[in-house]
Amino acid sequence: MAGIEKVAVIGAGVMGAAIAAHVANSGTKVLLLDIVPEGAANRNALADGALARMQKADPAPFMGRKAARLMETGNLEDDLERLAEADWIIEAVIERLDIKQGLYRRIEGARKPGSIVSSNTSTIPLATLVGGLSESFAQDFLITHFFNPPRYMRLMELVTGAATRAEAAEVITDFADKRLGKTVIRAKDTPSFIGNRLGVYWLQKAVIEAAERGIPVEQADALIGKPFGIPKTGVFGLLDLVGLDLMPHVNASLAAALPQSDAFHTANRPLPIVQKMISEGYTGRKGKGGFYRLNREGGQKVKEAVDLSSGHYAKARKPRSDAMDEAGRSPRALMAHDSAEGRYAADVMGATLRYAAELAGEVADSIADIDEAMCLGYGWKDGPFALMDKIGPDWLAERLEAEGETVPPILDLARGRSFYRVEAGKLEQLGLDGAYHPVTRPEGVLLLSDIKCGAKPVLKNGSAAVWDIGDGVLCFEFTSKMNSMDDQIMALLAKTLKLVEAEYKALVIHNEGTNFSVGANLGLAFFAANIAAWDQIESLVSFGQKTFQDMRNAPFPVVGAPSGMALGGGCEVLLHCDAVQAHAESYIGLVEVGVGLIPGWGGCTEMLHRWQKFGRLPKGPMPAPSKVFEILSTATVAKSAAEAKELLFLRPEDGITMNRARLLADAKARALAMVEGYIPPEARDYTLPGPSGLVAMEMAVQQFRKVGKATPYDEIVSGALAEVLSGGDTDPIDTLTEADLLKLERDRFFTLVKRPGTLDRIETMLMTGKPLRN
Structure with missing residues (x-):
């Protein structure tokens, strides 16, 4: 072929x-x-x-x-x-x-x-x-x-x-x-295929119902967002992103193509306010704004939302909802809540899920295909049928009957059952014939979620789990919030290394979260610093360095398999793997300076080694430290795996997988290919510029300060980083061991973590998610 x-x-x-x-x-x-x-x-x-x-x-x-x-x-x-x-x-x-x-x-x-x-x-x-x-x-x-x-x-x-x-x-x-x-x-050759057929109906229904019920756009986005596993853009934010002017054309096309019996026609009602916004150039993010806009008057950036009744803009309010508070994380409880908000959520999502059930068999051959289309095309955490399993097929069917609506055949078949089930460790889906059929994957696809269906973890604690993925390979999975690194992850990783050495061939570090890891758990660090638990922080940094060194020097291959963000400590994990098989959309970087710190788990040391070994730089002790200083002091993040290779967060020989669903299989194959004849890396030594190099890097920061690109506290943090990268009080003719550099890295990290300016940066990041420019 x-x-x-x-x-x-x-x-x-x-x-x-x-x-x-x-x-x-x-x-x-x-x-x-x-x-x-x-x-x-x-x-x-x-x-x-x-x-x-x-x-x-x-x-x-x-x-x-x-x-x-x-x-x-x-x-x-x-x-x-x-x-x-x-x-x-x-x-x-x-x-x-x-x-x-x-x-x-x-x-x-x-x-x-x-x-x-x-x-x-x-x-x-x-x-x-x-x-x-x-x-x-x-x-x-x-x-x-x-x-x-x-x-x-x-x-x-x-x-x-x-x-x-x-x-x-x-x-x-x-x-x-x-x-x-x-x-x-x-997809079948039907109007708008799968994703847009259901997605456009969902968007239109949500907008119409909000306008007619007087639900503010901020409130609607909150109700039709997080409770249902839908991105925080919700409905109105998504339309701003897509472009309001596109929707009339899409709606007209669907209306012309679909029979009058289709439920789309009941939601396809024009809204004068939207037509007025489009005519005035409020077409979304590509225009002057849309349902939301940024008001930059007076040098400020104020997010505003439109009033769907008057068309006037006012400062966007953070939605507060008794219905959402009382429902907790339950979509069913929100839909059942006796309030205007509950009824809005119930009518929008109930109609959308009913429409999805009606489309089964018409737009695609399986419910899994419809779910996949909404997850990947619209960012839903769960597709409509998986969401119906969470809400309860029986409850939905009874609600439709109580409203005098016809229950779609496949929803009727799911009564007393579910749309998905696990049988003999395999995921199955309900078909229109009333029987369950395997959810199949393309050849070469290995998903951790599928492995979990039929297995229990080999090891587990509150922040990580270890899975046997076959052929003598274990997979280490982060499970903490946002996959942030903490003492429990380090403890289980140390235990896993001993287990692999005793009983297995290789280790892969991978998870299926949105991000590989956003870095160290800042909340724990901030708490420890506020109660002056310096021994606890010192222990975590020292143990992290030792664990990563043990991982890199283990007598078996360790392969990192990231996707999404791998920042700070998450990046340092990858830097100490023997090889990395990265998803193409991996965003890797050492960003510690943004919270007033420097990499403390060997990131500085490893980046120096890479730029000395792989960087196409002039010879001498200064070029590599200067380049690493440039990357780390500006918290540079690679915006793709390809760019991560340019910055040497990934080595030239590290692999890139375009399809995320194939990442684990590719990483496992990479690990197995390294097993035979595997030899751990040799010990490293470094020749660094010492005080002269430190002065040069400090002068560069001072120049940035003069032109407004660096703050007073940036000078302090960058100064600590420069001390590590220059080798401290060394001479260009001396040779430093890796242990020397790791000690210097620890010492400067501890110096910074005790400073008020660093604690201010950490607190601001935890409170706002944005760096403090102090």
Whole structure:
């Protein structure tokens, strides 16, 4: 089966350009084409402009500088014949059938036989798109619906037609899965497919009900957010992010495509206030604001929310809700609460879950596919069917009957049961036939959540657990709040190292949380400092250093497998692994200076070693410390695994996995490949500049202070960091051991943790989540 070596994307708008950028992120050459603007001196102006914008955009569509160099630009007049170079041609132009079909006819005359063509549409059925076109084109055609932004959203819906070659679907599925990191869900050729069919209904229902019931937007977002495992943007915040002006077009498309019996029509009522906002440029974050806006008058940044009745803005209030307080974390208790808020939550989410049940079998073959689409496309923690299991299928069915509503067939089948169950250690899902069927994973996918279905942890305490993932490999999982590092994690890790040495082959450090680890538990550190429990802090830092040293020097391989943020102590874990297999979206950095500290678990020492060994720097004792000082003193965080390699938070030989669902399997394979003949790393020594280097680094900070880029306390913290990185009172001809540097790191850490300025920074971070510029 031929693979994909080059891709062409037609349409350099926001979506098309971002899809092209993500193809480049996979290491694949990509050609971006668009029309020639009338009278343009640069005939490639649209594609060139898109490339230039993306290289400056934040969040960045590209994962690194190398990716941007894989993109070429052109136009549909001069470069149409270059489509013959592409194995996959992606159309991402305006949602008009006449324009798309006209383009397809031009593509058909230029492409090579057997190349695959797909559309990114989410509104026009595939059968309509290929209507009247050649049979050969229809055989190679499918829909690949990416979610925006393509780099960060893990969902891709794949739609095939009656004529589509099975091999074409397999090739695209394999490439999108392994190279683009997508979870590919096979959707049926129905209006808006899976995610947007349900998601748009949910959004519209929530907005209409809030407006008609007089529920403030802040309150609505709080009610339809955390209690149901939905991101804190809620509904109105999400619409601001997507763009209010997009919704009327999406709604109109759905309304035209769906039969009058569909529940969408009951929620598709126009809101004059929204139409007025769009006409005045309040289209969301891309405009002057939307349901929320930032008022910058008087040099301030005040978050304001719109009143859905008057259209006036006022300072956004932090929602306070008796219903939410009394319901706790229970979505069912909130929906049952006898209050305006409870009834709002019940009507919005009850209708949404009922609609999801009605769509089972129509939009996808399984409830697991619908759940996955909402989790990955809209950020829900639980899909609608998993959420119904939490609420109770019987309770929902009885509520619908009490309101005179018809209970959808699959919800009726779930009475007295559940949508999901674990049988013989395997996860199963309820089908429309009333039987349970396995929830299957693509070959090569290993999930810790699946392992937990049929196993008990080998070791466990309040902050971590250890799982046997087969073939003599253990997986160490952080389970603390936000996976923050604490004494319990260190204690269990030390115990795990002894267990692996005695009974197993290798260790993988991995979890399936949103973030790998946000660093040390600052709350515990702040509490200990406030009661002057210095011995406790010293013990944790010393024990952490020893544990990480023992881990790196263990007689078996240890592989880190991060995804999301790996900051501070979380980064230091990875720095001491023998190898790292990182998810592409790993954001790694040593950020301790932001809370008035320096890395205390060997981070300084390890970064010095890496920049001395791998950094392409001039020879001598000063270049590596200067580079590490630059990175650590500015709390630089890599914004991708590729960028982490540039900063040497990851080594050149460390691996990157594009698909997060494949991360654990890849890390396990990496660990097993290292077992035979494994030799622990050699002891390290360092030649550092000493006092002269310290002065140079301090002068650099003083210059930042003069131009307002550093605060008075930054000088103090950076000074301590500079002492460690310069080697303290040493001479450039002397050799320092790793133990020497670790002691220096501990000493300067303790000096800082006792200072009021550091405690102020820690307290501010704990209270606000933002660094204090003192």
